[in-house]
Amino acid sequence: MRVTRFRLILAALALGLSLTFTPAFAERDLVPTLERRFDVCPDRPTELSWMQEIPLRQAYQRVLVQDIYRAQNLERIVETGSCDCEIRFPSWDDAEAMFREVHASDERWEMLQASDAYNRRANAARPAAKAICEAAGNW
Known part of the structure; x- marks a missing residue:
């Protein structure tokens, strides 16, 4: 009984850690930019x-x-x-x-x-x- 409970706790902890760290890996691939890009009319004039x-x-x-x-x-x-x-x-x-x-x-x-x-x-x-x-x- 104790072993099963321990395994459940361990599995929940592993699942929680995998969900917590997964977005961090994906965020590393994003490169922020201040450049604005538009799908519609991309050659818009810039503000004065x-x-x-x-x-x-x-x-x-x-x-x-x-x-x-x-x-x-x-x-x-x-x-x-x-x-x-x-x-x-x-x-x-x-x-x-x-x-x-x-x-x-x-x-x-x-x-x-x-x-x-x-x-x-x-x-x-x-x-x-x-x-x-x-x-x-x-x-």
């Missing part, structure tokens, strides 16, 4: 350098430009009925121009409100844009 280098205290400005970009692009997909990569992921120029013309002198709270408004616009356009892009195999 000033956006990438913006101080943390002003990150809300970067977020606003990103929100403008997203809203503009989803609305453009719906307007044109096309999900070509150039339409879905154009240059950042239009979003930056909108930011500079309309929001650059806003206070932080005004930019946060604007971000919310652009997010609502993007979310309203998203279902129709998604349907167009899925049909084109670009979602």
Whole structure:
């Protein structure tokens, strides 16, 4: 009876150890990278350098430009009925121009409100844009 119990404990311990250490071996094969790769539209334009280098205290400005970009692009997909990569992921120029013309002198709270408004616009356009892009195999 004692031998059987000992074997059960030993088997459970061995199983626990094998389950614990197995992922560690698999993780060794993973190589982390900061490089972003996309399956859809891999040649997306990178964010503007000033956006990438913006101080943390002003990150809300970067977020606003990103929100403008997203809203503009989803609305453009719906307007044109096309999900070509150039339409879905154009240059950042239009979003930056909108930011500079309309929001650059806003206070932080005004930019946060604007971000919310652009997010609502993007979310309203998203279902129709998604349907167009899925049909084109670009979602």
